[in-house]
Amino acid sequence: MKPALSCLFVMLTCAAITLFSAPVFSKDTQLAFISSEKDHAIAVVDLKTMTVVNSIKTCKRPRHMQRLAGNTQMMVACSDSGKADLIDLATQKSVGQFSLGEDPEIFDISPDGKTIFVSNEEDGALNIVEAGSGKLLKSVKVGKEPEGVKVTADGKTVYVTSEVANMVHVVDIASGKITKNIQVGKRPRRFALSNDGKELWVTNELDASASIIDTATLAVTATLKFTVPGVREADITPVGLIFSKDGKTAYVGLGRANHVAQIDIASRKVGKLALVGKRAWGVALNSKDTQLFVVNGLSDDMTVLNTSDFKPIKTIAVGRVPHTVVIDD
Amino acid sequence: MTRFNFFVCLGVAACALGYTPLLAAQASNATAIRAVTIAVLSRADDDKLDARKIEAAQLLMPGGAPQDGLAIAIEEADFELSEKKLSIKLQLGSAATVEQAKQLIAQAEKNGAIAIVTDWPLGLIQGVANQTKLAILSTRDTSDSLREAQCAANVFHLAPSQRMQNDSVAQWLVQRKWPKVLLLAGPEAADQAQTTAVTETLKRYGLKAVATRPFKLSADPRERDLANPLLLTGGIDYDVVWVVDNQGDFARQLPYRTALARPVVGSAGLVAETWHRSFDRYGAPQLSRRFLRTHKRPMSGSDWAAWAAGKVVLQALTKSPKVTGETLKALLAQADFDIDGFKGTKLSFRAWDRQLRQPLLLTDGQAVLQTAPLEGFLHPTNNLDSIGADQAEKKCKAN
Numbered sequence: 001m002k003p004a005l006s007c008l009f010v011m012l013t014c015a016a017i018t019l020f021s022a023p024v025f026s027k028d029t030q031l032a033f034i035s036s037e038k039d040h041a042i043a044v045v046d047l048k049t050m051t052v053v054n055s056i057k058t059c060k061r062p063r064h065m066q067r068l069a070g071n072t073q074m075m076v077a078c079s080d081s082g083k084a085d086l087i088d089l090a091t092q093k094s095v096g097q098f099s100l101g102e103d104p105e106i107f108d109i110s111p112d113g114k115t116i117f118v119s120n121e122e123d124g125a126l127n128i129v130e131a132g133s134g135k136l137l138k139s140v141k142v143g144k145e146p147e148g149v150k151v152t153a154d155g156k157t158v159y160v161t162s163e164v165a166n167m168v169h170v171v172d173i174a175s176g177k178i179t180k181n182i183q184v185g186k187r188p189r190r191f192a193l194s195n196d197g198k199e200l201w202v203t204n205e206l207d208a209s210a211s212i213i214d215t216a217t218l219a220v221t222a223t224l225k226f227t228v229p230g231v232r233e234a235d236i237t238p239v240g241l242i243f244s245k246d247g248k249t250a251y252v253g254l255g256r257a258n259h260v261a262q263i264d265i266a267s268r269k270v271g272k273l274a275l276v277g278k279r280a281w282g283v284a285l286n287s288k289d290t291q292l293f294v295v296n297g298l299s300d301d302m303t304v305l306n307t308s309d310f311k312p313i314k315t316i317a318v319g320r321v322p323h324t325v326v327i328d329d
Numbered sequence: 330m331t332r333f334n335f336f337v338c339l340g341v342a343a344c345a346l347g348y349t350p351l352l353a354a355q356a357s358n359a360t361a362i363r364a365v366t367i368a369v370l371s372r373a374d375d376d377k378l379d380a381r382k383i384e385a386a387q388l389l390m391p392g393g394a395p396q397d398g399l400a401i402a403i404e405e406a407d408f409e410l411s412e413k414k415l416s417i418k419l420q421l422g423s424a425a426t427v428e429q430a431k432q433l434i435a436q437a438e439k440n441g442a443i444a445i446v447t448d449w450p451l452g453l454i455q456g457v458a459n460q461t462k463l464a465i466l467s468t469r470d471t472s473d474s475l476r477e478a479q480c481a482a483n484v485f486h487l488a489p490s491q492r493m494q495n496d497s498v499a500q501w502l503v504q505r506k507w508p509k510v511l512l513l514a515g516p517e518a519a520d521q522a523q524t525t526a527v528t529e530t531l532k533r534y535g536l537k538a539v540a541t542r543p544f545k546l547s548a549d550p551r552e553r554d555l556a557n558p559l560l561l562t563g564g565i566d567y568d569v570v571w572v573v574d575n576q577g578d579f580a581r582q583l584p585y586r587t588a589l590a591r592p593v594v595g596s597a598g599l600v601a602e603t604w605h606r607s608f609d610r611y612g613a614p615q616l617s618r619r620f621l622r623t624h625k626r627p628m629s630g631s632d633w634a635a636w637a638a639g640k641v642v643l644q645a646l647t648k649s650p651k652v653t654g655e656t657l658k659a660l661l662a663q664a665d666f667d668i669d670g671f672k673g674t675k676l677s678f679r680a681w682d683r684q685l686r687q688p689l690l691l692t693d694g695q696a697v698l699q700t701a702p703l704e705g706f707l708h709p710t711n712n713l714d715s716i717g718a719d720q721a722e723k724k725c726k727a728n
Contacts, residue, residue: 103615121612121615122615122618122619142408143405143407143408143409144404144405144407144408144619145405145612145615162408163612163669164405164406164669165405165406165407165408165409166409167408167409181408181412186667186669186675187669206667206669206674206675232711232712234674234675234711234713235674237673237674256673256674
């Protein structure tokens with residue numbers, strides 16, 4: 001029994017080393033991966049034909065996913081299993097798992113790829129976990145139901161939202177201490193950080209808004225309100241948020257308003273809106289920022305839009321309660 | 330883990346327990362911490378909270394005293410309370426009579442309580458409402474009359490009204506295209522009042538009561554017509570049986586025993602619940618699990634209402650740390666005061682009857698099939714107001 005276990009351990013560590021350090025083989029698979037909370041699987045969509053071509057079995061209740069350094073693998077956080085699953089993008093197979101603690105939801109990865117920061121909904125904690133081994137390095141008590149997690153480019157600070165305390169916690173990674181609590185709107189969900197790191201955006205699901213935080217002063221400098229013609233404020237529940245690579249445009253999934261919004265970052269003006277599926281939340285862009293992918297949590301599908309004219313191209317059924325989409329093009 | 334201890338206080342003997350957020354305690358050397366008292370008043374000799382009943386965790390039944398739900402809300406607010414240098418003290422007490430209730434209210438006022446959270450029934454609330462200026466947050470009573478003719482300006486309803494429950498079920502029948510309803514009415518006074526209300530709901534939604542038949546829990550052969558499900562549901566055609574049974578024992582035995590193969594709704598079968606452990610959207614599982622972990626039982630509808638009462642008071646406090654028992658009512662009544670009830674949308678109090686507008690869960694006890702208002706039931710200002718008495722129907726003169 002014992003030797004077998006330690007073997008497994010070595011295997012996991014090996015897997016971790018490969019994935020968190022060097023890019024080895026094939027990437028750019030021209031595929032989209034969508035986690036499905038209720039199917040315990042990841043739907044695979046061919047970006048050329050826009051059809052589902054595979055379903056990858058993964059751990060229980062997969063939610064947030066991110067590609068790892070090197071782009072050959074992605075990490076999936078499974079809330080019910082309390083685990084991270086590592087999926088090789090080329091073979092579409094799980095190549096290793098490690099513990100993330102109870103009920104992980106959203107995570108971010110340190111710039112060196114060695115550390116995972118994960119919000120632990122049940123415990124009201126930000127857990128800092130060693131990538132690969134799953135060893136809990138630190139647990140920082142934050143407000144209940146932490147959700148969005150974002151690490152700064154210098155790897156020194158991590159921001160966490162608390163859906164219940166309506167706060168953004170600023171955590172100093174070295175000391176594991178909260179240095180500031182920033183009051184934002186009701187039920188803050190996800191983050192986006194500007195390329196220069198000066199601006200942090202957070203969506204407020206129950207305030208139909210996004211708060212814009214100056215990372216130098218750690219104060220909310222502006223609040224962006226979303227309106228959709230013919231939709232009441234109560235039904236505008238923004239969650240997913242992403243910035244274009246040129247730092248000019250933001251995209252926000254407006255939840256039960258069933259729309260996605262295009263925002264000009266410099267002027268802070270909401271531009272075009274596009275009708276997508278029900279409870280539009282997870283959003284992602286392709287590498288050239290020409291296509292936007294919106295995951296619709298209540299209609300169990302994903303809408304693909306052209307960013308040039310902001311028109312939907314296709315909506316694809318992708319499994320029950322889809323959560324996050326990762327594009328590998 | 331919650332740092333809470335529960336004391337059982339019998340009769341009118343009220344007792345207090347303190348809750349100081351961890352961080353606030355650590356920061357106590359800086360600015361003074363304001364200790365705020367909330368009076369949590371329950372029913373003495375509550376037969377619905379008998380240990381066996383709680384174990385059964387039946388639909389539409391309470392699961393425990395209001396402090397259970399409140400404890401979760403206080404724990405959730407830990408961070409915000411410590412930021413604002415606030416700590417919460419609970420004054421617990423229970424009453425069986427209006428006299429005892431009045432004494433507890435007087436004690437709460439003497440203690441400088443900011444609000445009263447209570448699961449008292451209509452009679453007790455009505456008996457004390459005019460005696461106090463404090464806001465009374467009601468977590469269990471669903472009677473329409475307390476929101477209408479017998480209303481009081483300082484009573485805020487976290488539990489849904491029966492009218493809201495009735496409308497929710499009716500919307501389901503409309504959506505299913507099941508217009509023909511056989512109505513079975515229970516013997517209690519509450520059943521009679523609700524049957525009248527259901528009849529009105531049916532009319533409003535264009536549904537038809539093909540017959541209304543009284544039932545009785547009885548083994549007496551002479552009362553067979555009143556007690557036998559086959560006889561009660563035979564000799565007539567209908568799409569659905571709507572049973573009104575506040576006590577619940579008859580209703581729970583009715584599904585699958587009807588003369589025709591038709592579903593049962595109302596007090597059993599498909600019911601409109603305030604909360605259910607199987608609700609899996611909008612962060613609901615996390616809240617349910619937090620409750621289960623702390624109290625070792627599932628979170629019931631009245632537990633949710635008590636938790637929501639806590640959210641209301643604590644949010645008012647963290648938004649306006651200087652708020653007092655005198656000023657709280659006005660704050661809660663503001664149109665822009667709303668809470669996150671983990672039901673996917675902001676919840677606020679209706680101006681005309683102080684009822685918290687909220688989605689209800691249509692459940693058979695195994696899964697939440699839908700939340701009401703159902704899609705397609707619209708309202709000119711807020712779709713949540715399509716369930717429950719609307720502004721134009723206002724009967725409360727106090728607000």
